[in-house]
Amino acid sequence: xxxxxxxxxxxxxxxxxxxxxxxxxxxxxxENLRTFRDEARFKSWLYRIASNKxxxxxxxxxxxxVTSISAFDxxxxxxxxGSHNPEWQFHEKEMQKNVMDFMAxxxxxxxxxxxxxxxxxxxxxxxxxxxxxxxxTVKTHYREAIIKLRAFAQWKGWK
Amino acid sequence: MDCSRxxxxxxxxxxxxxxxxxLRDHLAQCPTCRAVWEELVVVSKxxxxxxxxxxxxIQVERLAxxxxxxxxxxxxxxxxxxxxxxxxxxxxxxVTAAAALVLGIAIGIYVAxxxxxxxTVTGIPLDEASVVGLYEKNDEExxxxxxxxLIYDFTTQHSYEASGWLLEDLTEEELEYLENNFNxxxxx
Numbered sequence: 375x376x377x378x379x380x381x382x383x384x385x386x387x388x389x390x391x392x393x394x395x396x397x398x399x400x401x402x403x404x405e406n407l408r409t410f411r412d413e414a415r416f417k418s419w420l421y422r423i424a425s426n427k428x429x430x431x432x433x434x435x436x437x438x439x440v441t442s443i444s445a446f447d448x449x450x451x452x453x454x455x456g457s458h459n460p461e462w463q464f465h466e467k468e469m470q471k472n473v474m475d476f477m478a479x480x481x482x483x484x485x486x487x488x489x490x491x492x493x494x495x496x497x498x499x500x501x502x503x504x505x506x507x508x509x510x511t512v513k514t515h516y517r518e519a520i521i522k523l524r525a526f527a528q529w530k531g532w533k
Numbered sequence: 534m535d536c537s538r539x540x541x542x543x544x545x546x547x548x549x550x551x552x553x554x555x556l557r558d559h560l561a562q563c564p565t566c567r568a569v570w571e572e573l574v575v576v577s578k579x580x581x582x583x584x585x586x587x588x589x590x591i592q593v594e595r596l597a598x599x600x601x602x603x604x605x606x607x608x609x610x611x612x613x614x615x616x617x618x619x620x621x622x623x624x625x626x627x628v629t630a631a632a633a634l635v636l637g638i639a640i641g642i643y644v645a646x647x648x649x650x651x652x653t654v655t656g657i658p659l660d661e662a663s664v665v666g667l668y669e670k671n672d673e674e675x676x677x678x679x680x681x682x683l684i685y686d687f688t689t690q691h692s693y694e695a696s697g698w699l700l701e702d703l704t705e706e707e708l709e710y711l712e713n714n715f716n717x718x719x720x721x
């Protein structure tokens with residue numbers, strides 16, 4: 375459940391939408407359990423549902439994701455940090471903000487592929503199945519995302 | 534493997550723990566590419582892990598509760614519709630069956646009693662009074678026009694069976710007369 379919410383959150387950059395999409399994902403999964411094929415990993419199947427719902431949502435929203443984190447978001451993430459050390463919490467917030475800033479500049483499909491590869495550590499074959507894209511297209515998207523990331527890192531002065 | 538190919542390939546392994554043997558071999562002998570890889574590792578660490586974005590347990594419970602509530606309501610709605618149909622069926626099935634039976638009997642009676650041909654003319658009763666007019670005044674010769682009208686009426690207003698009853702009431706002579714003069718069988 376946490377993994378799905380993390381995916382929908384990074385994709386939408388909005389907690390309310392992320393929660394709604396995660397909820398819809400689990401309801402859809404429950405309703406379509408019969409169609410789940412045993413040979414597919416359950417997580418991949420969930421990611422596919424979540425990805426489709428999120429991409430549809432983003433298409434409908436048809437605007438760039440909001441990069442600011444709402445008050446609700448802050449509470450959620452601070453509570454999640456598991457650390458009461460203010461410095462560490464600050465560090466985590468900075469990381470989250472950087473990720474969101476970087477991902478906000480990626481096109482929806484590229485952001486999804488980057489997320490599934492980098493954060494979910496899925497193989498390119500799995501990502502191709504989830505997104506319905508050709509293997510070569512998936513790799514191209516990922517490569518382009520990393521090139522943009524390197525430029526972003528240079529701009530941020532990450533060493 | 535040349536540097537260009539390595540630096541192109543290595544992007545696909547960004548964020549992954551290991552590198553394929555071919556890339557590792559090149560990395561071991563090329564300081565330029567090693568610098569690129571080390572830079573990627575630093576950037577990768579800056580992005581954190583999936584857990585950095587995980588919601589806390591309280592929020593997981595809240596979300597799970599929302600999903601469960603929706604699913605329970607959905608299930609109740611589905612079961613509710615089935616139950617309602619079952620209740621209606623149990624309550625009204627006997628009444629409906631009885632009504633259908635009564636209606637069926639009524640239709641049966643109506644159909645059985647209905648004449649085969651519709652007519653606005655009142656039927657001709659098979660009594661002596663109606664037969665009287667069939668004969669001429671001397672009561673020996675049949676009135677041709679009266680018999681013709683009678684046959685016509687019966688064949689247009691009544692069933693063949695009713696016409697048959699009429700013929701049974703006639704004597705053999707009368708029937709012979711009708712057969713000779715009116716081609717009664719064709720007419721019936």
